[in-house]
Amino acid sequence: MQYVSLLYLLAFLPLVLLLYRLLPQRRRWRLLLAASYVFFFLMSKQLIFYLFFSAISIHGIGLWLDACDAAAARAEGEAAEAARLACAQKKKRILCYGVVLHIGLLVLLKYAPFFGQNLNALLLKLPLPVQLPELSLGVPVGISFFSLQAVSYISDVYHRRIRADDNLGRLALFLAFFPVVVEGPICRYSDTAQTLYEGKPLEYENVTFGIQRMVWGLFKKLVIADRLNILVEKIFTNYRDYSGIVVLLGAVCYTLQLYADFSGCIDLTIGTAEMFGVTVPENFRQPFFSRTASEFWRRWHITLGTWFKDYLFYPLSLTKHVKKIGREARKKLGRHLGQAAQVFLPLLAVWVCNGLWHGAGWNYLFFGLYYFILILLGNLWEPAAAGIAKFLHLNREGFLWRAMQTVKMAAIVVTGELFFRANGLRAGFSMFRSIFTGWSAAVLRNGALMKLGLDGYDFAAAAIGLVFVLAVDILHENGISVRRETAELSLPIRWSIYLAAILLVVIFGAYGTGYLPVDPLYAGF
Amino acid sequence: MKPKTIRIRAIGFLALLTAVIQLLSPVFTPKNEPGSILDEPVNSLDYLVIGDSECYTSISPMELWKSCGFAGYDCGVSAQRIQDAYYQLEKTLRRQTPKVILLETNLIFRNRGLRQETVTAFDHYVGNAVGLYEYHNNWKQLIAVGSAAALRQSVFKGMRYRTGASPYTGGAYMAGTDKKQPIGEVQEIYLDKIAGLCREKNIRLVLYSVPSPRNWNQKKHNSVAEYARQNKLTFLDLNLIADKLGIDWSKDTYDRGDHLNFSGAQKVTSYIGSYLSDRIGLPDHRGEAAYSAWDRDLGAYLKSTGQAA
Numbered sequence: 001m002q003y004v005s006l007l008y009l010l011a012f013l014p015l016v017l018l019l020y021r022l023l024p025q026r027r028r029w030r031l032l033l034a035a036s037y038v039f040f041f042l043m044s045k046q047l048i049f050y051l052f053f054s055a056i057s058i059h060g061i062g063l064w065l066d067a068c069d070a071a072a073a074r075a076e077g078e079a080a081e082a083a084r085l086a087c088a089q090k091k092k093r094i095l096c097y098g099v100v101l102h103i104g105l106l107v108l109l110k111y112a113p114f115f116g117q118n119l120n121a122l123l124l125k126l127p128l129p130v131q132l133p134e135l136s137l138g139v140p141v142g143i144s145f146f147s148l149q150a151v152s153y154i155s156d157v158y159h160r161r162i163r164a165d166d167n168l169g170r171l172a173l174f175l176a177f178f179p180v181v182v183e184g185p186i187c188r189y190s191d192t193a194q195t196l197y198e199g200k201p202l203e204y205e206n207v208t209f210g211i212q213r214m215v216w217g218l219f220k221k222l223v224i225a226d227r228l229n230i231l232v233e234k235i236f237t238n239y240r241d242y243s244g245i246v247v248l249l250g251a252v253c254y255t256l257q258l259y260a261d262f263s264g265c266i267d268l269t270i271g272t273a274e275m276f277g278v279t280v281p282e283n284f285r286q287p288f289f290s291r292t293a294s295e296f297w298r299r300w301h302i303t304l305g306t307w308f309k310d311y312l313f314y315p316l317s318l319t320k321h322v323k324k325i326g327r328e329a330r331k332k333l334g335r336h337l338g339q340a341a342q343v344f345l346p347l348l349a350v351w352v353c354n355g356l357w358h359g360a361g362w363n364y365l366f367f368g369l370y371y372f373i374l375i376l377l378g379n380l381w382e383p384a385a386a387g388i389a390k391f392l393h394l395n396r397e398g399f400l401w402r403a404m405q406t407v408k409m410a411a412i413v414v415t416g417e418l419f420f421r422a423n424g425l426r427a428g429f430s431m432f433r434s435i436f437t438g439w440s441a442a443v444l445r446n447g448a449l450m451k452l453g454l455d456g457y458d459f460a461a462a463a464i465g466l467v468f469v470l471a472v473d474i475l476h477e478n479g480i481s482v483r484r485e486t487a488e489l490s491l492p493i494r495w496s497i498y499l500a501a502i503l504l505v506v507i508f509g510a511y512g513t514g515y516l517p518v519d520p521l522y523a524g525f
Numbered sequence: 526m527k528p529k530t531i532r533i534r535a536i537g538f539l540a541l542l543t544a545v546i547q548l549l550s551p552v553f554t555p556k557n558e559p560g561s562i563l564d565e566p567v568n569s570l571d572y573l574v575i576g577d578s579e580c581y582t583s584i585s586p587m588e589l590w591k592s593c594g595f596a597g598y599d600c601g602v603s604a605q606r607i608q609d610a611y612y613q614l615e616k617t618l619r620r621q622t623p624k625v626i627l628l629e630t631n632l633i634f635r636n637r638g639l640r641q642e643t644v645t646a647f648d649h650y651v652g653n654a655v656g657l658y659e660y661h662n663n664w665k666q667l668i669a670v671g672s673a674a675a676l677r678q679s680v681f682k683g684m685r686y687r688t689g690a691s692p693y694t695g696g697a698y699m700a701g702t703d704k705k706q707p708i709g710e711v712q713e714i715y716l717d718k719i720a721g722l723c724r725e726k727n728i729r730l731v732l733y734s735v736p737s738p739r740n741w742n743q744k745k746h747n748s749v750a751e752y753a754r755q756n757k758l759t760f761l762d763l764n765l766i767a768d769k770l771g772i773d774w775s776k777d778t779y780d781r782g783d784h785l786n787f788s789g790a791q792k793v794t795s796y797i798g799s800y801l802s803d804r805i806g807l808p809d810h811r812g813e814a815a816y817s818a819w820d821r822d823l824g825a826y827l828k829s830t831g832q833a834a
Contacts, residue, residue, distance in 0.1 A: 006648040204531050230604075241691050241781055451687070451779070453603070457665040495538060499545060506546070507553075507661045515604065 001042045002519065003182070003268040004221055004511075009214075012039070013272065016178075020276065021202055028199030032177065032276070033169055039178035040141070047140035050109070051181075054102065055172035058150045061098040062157045062164030062171075065091055069160070091158055098154040106147040109139045114360030142181045144357060148307050149175055153189045155311055162190050170197045179272035183265055183522035185283040186303040192279060200277030205487075210275035212483050215501050216472075217267025222509030224465040225261035226518045228253045230453035230510075236421055239431050243438020246448065247431050251418035256466060258417060258521055259287070262301070265520045286473045288413070291405035293374040296413060304357070308350045316346035340380055348372055362425040370416050461508050550656030553663045562598045562617060562683065569815070570621045571807045572597035574683070575614055576629025577605040582784040583629065583735040586682035587826040588794040590819050593802050594809030597623070599683030607632050607715040614719060618726055625805050626723055627797065630734045630749050630760075631741070633716060636709035680822040686787055686830060693774040693782030698738040699746065699764055706744035708752065720756055729805060732760040735793060736767040738774070738782035761800065763793060770796055787830065 001008050016035045020028050041048050068087045075083030112135040120131050153171070156162045165171050174193040175181075235242055235250030242250070263284045273280040287300035297305045316322060322345055330338025355368020389396050396402075415432070422428030443449060450456065475482055486497055562570075572595060574584045581601030589595045600613060610632060651658075708716065723730040732753055734741055741764050753760035763770060770792045774782060777789030785793065801807050810816040827833040 006651045010651060011647070204526055238780060238783070451689075455665070457668065495541065498538070499542060502542065503545065503549070506657060507664050509661065512659065512662060 001039065003179075003265060003272075004218060017202065017207075017275065020199075023199075025199040025201070029169065029173055029197045032196060032199075033173040036173060036176040036178040036181065040176055040181055043182070044138075044140040047138050050105065050140045050143060051146060051176055052172070054105075054146055054150045055168065055175050057101060058098065058153050058175075059165070059168045059171050061094060061154050063166060064094050065154070065157045066164035068094070095154060095158045099151055102147045102150045102154075106143055109137050109143060111356070111360045112137065142183065145184045145186055146175045146181060148186050148304075148311075149189075152186070152307060152311060156189060165189070165193065167197075173197065177273070177278070179269040180280060183262070183269075183520050184301075184303055185266060185269065185281050186307050187280060191281060195278045196276075198277075202275065203277065206277050207275045208487075209483055210271040210273075212486075212498070212501075213267050213271030213274060215498075215505060217264040217269075217271060218505045218509070219465065219501065220260040220264030220267065220469060221520075222264075222505055222511055224462055224469065225257045225264060225521075226515060227454065227458055227462050227465075227510035228257040228260070229518045230458075230515070232257055232421070234453045236423060236427075236431075239422070239427055239434070243434035244436075244440050245443050246452070247418075247435045247438075248414075249449070249452075251414050251421075251431070251435075254421045255414045255417040256462075258421075259284075260465075260469065261518070261521045265522070286477045288410060289406060289473070289477055290409050291402060292378050292409065293371055293412060294378060296409060297371065297375075304354070308354060312353060313343075313346045313350050316349055317343065322346060336383055337380070340376065343379075344376070347376060351375075358420070363419050363422055363428050366425055366428070367416055367420045370419065374412065458510075461510075465508070546655060546657050550660075553657050553660040553667070562600055563620065565596075565598060565621070566815070567620050568622050570597050570623050571595050571810075572625040572627060572801060573614070573617065573621065573623045574599045574601065574627045574629065575610050576601050577632045577635070578603045578685075578784060579631040579735045579737055579740065580629035581683055581685045582687055582786070583790050583793045584627070584797055585684045585787075585790050585794045587680065587684070587823060588791055589798050589801070590811070591823060591827075592795070593798045593807070594811035595798070595801055595807045596810055596816060596819060597682070599681075601629065601683065601685075604635070605632055606635050607712050607719070611715045611718050611722070615722060618722065618728075622726070623728060624807060625729045625731060625801060626719075627731050627733055628719065630732050630745070631737065633708055633712050633749065634706065634745055636712055680825040680829065682822075684790065687779045687784065687790075688787050689779045690776050690786060690788075691779055691781050692776070693738050693778050695738055695782065698741070699743050702743045703747065704744050705748040705751065706742070708748050713752075716752065717756075720758065730758055731800075732758055733797070734760075734762045734764055735785060736764050736770070736772050736789070737784065739780075740783065759804075761797075763796065766796075 001012065003009075012035075016031065019031050023031055037048065037051075040051055044051075068091050072080075072083045072087035116132050116135055123130055123132070153162075153174070157164045170193055171189075173196050174187070174189055177187075177192070177196055180187060232250060232254045235246060236254070239247065239250075266283045270280050270282070281303050283302050285299040285302065287296055290296035290299055322342060325345070326338060326342025329341030332338075333341060351368040351372035352365065353368070354371070355364045355366070358364045358367065386396075388394075394401060418431055419425070419428035422431055449459075454462070472482055486494055489497070562573075574580050574586075574597065578601060581599050581603075584599055586595075586597045586599055589597060600610075600617065602609065602613070605613075610628075614626070720730055722728075732749060734746070734749070746762050746764065750760055750762070752758075772785075772789055772792060777785055777792065779786040810819070812820075824833070
């Protein structure tokens with residue numbers, strides 16, 4: 001059941017809202033939990049076991065960590081210090097068990113075939129008559145998301161940022177909440193769990209704002225993303241048939257499709273949660289206005305970036321070995337290069353993991369390393385760039401300079417997404433090369449673009465849809481909330497806008513006859 | 526805001542939305558828009574071709590009219606699922622009484638799994654009740670009505686005219702194997718429904734597979750052949766006789782063996798024409814007053830395809 005299906009929008013969600021409204025406040029979280037497990041079961045069937053197992057395990061690990069702290073706190077006198085040290089050691093072991101358990105499960109389910117195939121390919125080249133059996137286990141939807149939420153919970157309990165939750169139901173709901181379980185955002189226990197559990201009453205503003213956000217998400221997903229999918233599929237599947245402008249168009253369209261699809265589904269997610277009064281973190285902040293690669297990742301899939309920062313980058317940066325490298329490097333290379341040397345390994349780890357998190361394939365690893373190099377070079381280059389700008393009296397905050405940087409960043413993003421979407425790394429390089437080798441403006445005149453699965457009307461609908469998205473992004477970038485501004489208008493105007501928005505989605509959506517339903521793209525990662 | 530006011534507003538907005546959708550539905554529901562099968566006079570067609578893009582790029586009804594005088598329509602829809610083909614056929618048969626239906630088999634293997642298909646069935650049933658949802662995509666026709674593009678489509682009778690060639694170089698693709706690629710549960714249910722509908726209306730159902738190295742293989746052939754045998758249906762797998770048809774993979778496909786271009790479609794159409802003529806005995810309507818529009822359209826068709834003298 002997709003978030004954009006009528007079954008979800010007209011039956012499942014209204015039914016859950018109705019029952020939620022009818023139930024007493026203290027029982028509402030149980031309804032949300034039951035609805036979430038039903039939703040998950042409809043998509044992953046018996047693989048729901050993994051979700052349940054995750055909830056039980058983090059519940060147990062959290063209580064175990066808490067028990068250690070309690071035992072250390074009870075110790076008095078001379079034994080207190082020894083108990084504290086023993087507690088710290090034990091907690092570290094428990095944390096390791098928890099992380100290995102969840103990340104290990106994720107790796108086993110998602111990456112075992114990839115590693116197995118590559119290992120077998122390596123063994124073939126060695127004079128060893130050994131081949132590993134193919135291991136292909138079912139992968140539950142959303143495992144990449146709920147595993148990270150599970151690890152963040154364990155880690156937060158370990159660092160005493162939160163107390164361990166003794167309520168298994170609340171933890172299970174935190175992992176499984178149906179709007180976020182498929183493709184995030186990746187929530188933190190401290191932000192979300194309590195608001196889920198409270199069973200807040202349905203409020204007029206929450207419900208109306210939630211519906212508006214959902215309509216906006218549907219617009220992006222159905223009018224833009226699913227329409228562009230036809231062209232993207234065609235070009236990336238038959239990439240050998242195309243070159244030059246067509247491949248470039250495919251890469252640009254895929255980038256726009258991914259943004260419209262993912263941010264549209266996140267709008268649906270946040271809108272649904274908002275109706276129940278649940279706080280879910282934002283995942284996008286106008287990413288295409290970024291000027292550098294690191295800024296892009298602070299605006300795109302924000303919760304994944306912050307997860308890696310908080311649970312991988314900082315812990316690695318603060319290890320003894322990395323700090324030592326930093327100290328030595330600062331002595332020998334100076335402050336700036338020394339700092340770069342210190343973050344080198346943690347940054348590499350983050351981007352390798354980021355790449356592989358998106359999928360088991362060499363192109364995903366390449367995608368991660370691509371951004372690693374860009375961010376590292378960006379950091380190294382920054383003082384020199386500032387110096388040159390000062391020398392040349394360039395205003396780096398001026399409109400022209402910022403516009404140029406934004407265009408440069410867009411080109412970088414499109415290039416990255418080309419490799420990301422390509423059917424393998426080899427195909428990615430082949431497509432990238434073909435952009436330059438087969439350049440011909442004739443395709444703009446000879447009707448070749450109309451043979452990519454979209455007609456002129458489709459191109460027009462997608463382009464107008466993108467203009468809407470750009471306009472809303474500009475308003476948001478300037479701190480203007482479209483929903484709040486609309487809410488201030490008189491009732492006839494407001495209702496006309498709402499009706500028009502719904503009709504735009506219904507009429508211009510790329511669904512029904514002639515269109516295949518497109519699963520949310522990030523649900524596959 | 527008072528709860529009563531909220532309730533009144535919610536009901537008011539939903540009522541308004543429903544009213545607007547009801548008002549717009551007839552506008553989008555097709556009646557006689559140019560370029561559609563619904564534009565054809567009632568009970569005027571001898572055969573229909575249904576399927577996905579393999580279908581609308583492989584059979585040209587105007588070629589069949591030109592050579593045999595058969596009146597038919599190519600109802601192929603890009604990436605169509607068999608469920609949608611069934612419902613489309615059901616509607617079409619309310620206006621037409623063809624003697625033959627040619628079902629291109631590629632869509633039988635468009636399978637998203639039982640659960641996903643069950644979920645989309647709900648969408649279909651709800652959507653079917655709302656004309657605006659079902660026919661929303663007709664916004665394109667609404668804009669195009671009266672335009673040259675619409676007229677141009679209408680003379681092709683559903684076929685998509687594709688020229689240009691991008692060769693297929695992969696070699697033989699129908700390797701000898703007894704293995705079968707299973708037909709999905711939902712797909713088989715709808716295949717049965719199509720067969721049942723044809724039996725009920727006394728229409729001959731013929732399964733055919735267009736030569737397509739990218740989409741077809743021996744395993745799919747074996748499954749469909751078995752289904753055809755069990756259900757006493759004719760199955761014409763043109764992949765097995767692509768050489769006999771004269772398909773030249775260096776010239777007859779515009780996308781490396783995924784679809785046929787016009788040159789390939791002419792060869793397939795010629796074969797289908799012989800089959801319909803020899804085995805089914807469809808009537809030749811050329812020269813009949815009731816079919817004068819077809820003769821008129823033929824001129825435009827020949828001009829559009831560069832065949833006019």
